[in-house]
Amino acid sequence: MRTTLLVGLRAIWIVAAASLLIAAGTSWTVFRDLDDGLERSAALHGGPKSADGSLNILVMGLSTRLDRTGEPLPDDVLEQLRAGESDRGGYNANTLMLVHVAPGAARAVSLSIPRDSTAGFPGGAESGKIKEAYGRAKAAEERRLIDSGVQNRRELEFRSREAGRRAQAEVVHAVTGQPIDHLVEISLVGFFHIAQALDGVDVCLNRPARDPYSGADFPAGRQTLRGADALSFVRQRHGLANQDLDRTRRQQAFVTGVMARLKARGAFSDPSVLNGLFTVAKQDLVLDEGWDILGFANQAPALSGGKIAFHTLPLTDYTDAKARRTMQAQISGLLHPAVELKANTVDGVPCVD
Numbered sequence: 001m002r003t004t005l006l007v008g009l010r011a012i013w014i015v016a017a018a019s020l021l022i023a024a025g026t027s028w029t030v031f032r033d034l035d036d037g038l039e040r041s042a043a044l045h046g047g048p049k050s051a052d053g054s055l056n057i058l059v060m061g062l063s064t065r066l067d068r069t070g071e072p073l074p075d076d077v078l079e080q081l082r083a084g085e086s087d088r089g090g091y092n093a094n095t096l097m098l099v100h101v102a103p104g105a106a107r108a109v110s111l112s113i114p115r116d117s118t119a120g121f122p123g124g125a126e127s128g129k130i131k132e133a134y135g136r137a138k139a140a141e142e143r144r145l146i147d148s149g150v151q152n153r154r155e156l157e158f159r160s161r162e163a164g165r166r167a168q169a170e171v172v173h174a175v176t177g178q179p180i181d182h183l184v185e186i187s188l189v190g191f192f193h194i195a196q197a198l199d200g201v202d203v204c205l206n207r208p209a210r211d212p213y214s215g216a217d218f219p220a221g222r223q224t225l226r227g228a229d230a231l232s233f234v235r236q237r238h239g240l241a242n243q244d245l246d247r248t249r250r251q252q253a254f255v256t257g258v259m260a261r262l263k264a265r266g267a268f269s270d271p272s273v274l275n276g277l278f279t280v281a282k283q284d285l286v287l288d289e290g291w292d293i294l295g296f297a298n299q300a301p302a303l304s305g306g307k308i309a310f311h312t313l314p315l316t317d318y319t320d321a322k323a324r325r326t327m328q329a330q331i332s333g334l335l336h337p338a339v340e341l342k343a344n345t346v347d348g349v350p351c352v353d
Contacts, residue, residue, distance in 0.1 A: 037282035043165035053103030061095030070157030091135035137167030177328035190284030197276035204351035
């Protein structure tokens with residue numbers, strides 16, 4: 001069973017958390033404690049950065065059923081996830097989103113990159129589905145480390161994942177023509193934990209949906225989904241007319257639902273919710289080491305205000321130079337200027353298939 005993660009949700013969630021903390025007057029000490037507990041990555045070190053004051057955030061959702069240290073998830077958690085055994089999923093980056101925040105903008109743009117687009121991998125010798133760049137680089141680095149005598153499992157996991165992050169960022173930069181300023185990584189269980197911490201997220205369906213593969217079984221209309229049901233909503237592919245593309249639209253709609261949930265609950269004035277979100281961030285998120293989240297939150301009202309334009313790029317063979325140049329020109333047009341998401345909504349919650 002293949003799994004796509006709603007990772008755009010998590011990237012925007014962490015930025016929204018920072019912004020709302022500031023708006024609520026949360027102290028620097030509290031936020032520093034959150035920042036100190038996050039795992040950081042050096043994968044973007046030395047890579048190209050935006051020079052015009054804008055920021056591009058690469059959001060990667062991994063298909064692995066392991067935690068961020070490489071340990072299997074508990075059986076009871078796997079059962080709730082409805083995602084199979086811990087050895088399933090691999091290290092594909094099944095969700096890839098590039099979130100662009102223009103300098104001083106009141107809006108942001110999120111570009112979803114289809115996971116099955118074809119791309120060349122670092123080194124130029126291989127190509128494949130863009131989602132595979134992470135896993136292939138991780139496996140190669142792990143073999144190299146083992147051959148060099150590294151035996152500590154956690155060291156192997158972290159260093160090989162760093163190679164995966166670096167490769168995935170390089171590929172996204174190459175195919176989009178956009179520099180990568182920051183990254184966010186999260187795996188399957190992270191989404192589940194966030195859905196639990198928020199006690200559900202509001203979504204809206206144009207028609208009933210049922211899919212035994214993902215566990216989806218929902219009526220039409222607006223509804224609140226919790227835990228495993230929320231995960232099923234964004235994982236469903238079978239039974240949808242446009243399959244992966246419809247699933248991407250669900251991801252985008254879910255982002256909006258999460259933002260609405262955060263505001264409606266006054267999440268960051270509620271200590272119990274706040275502590276739950278902090279716990280999730282510390283155990284499930286990986287951010288690049290150069291990201292000053294507190295400073296960024298002061299500069300990014302777009303992400304906390306919900307003014308995010310969502311676009312899904314077409315399935316593309318980026319190994320074809322002409323196709324790549326054409327797509328890069330289209331991407332540049334989407335980023336400047338941002339256009340607000342237009343969708344059928346019920347009380348501000350987008351309705352999707």
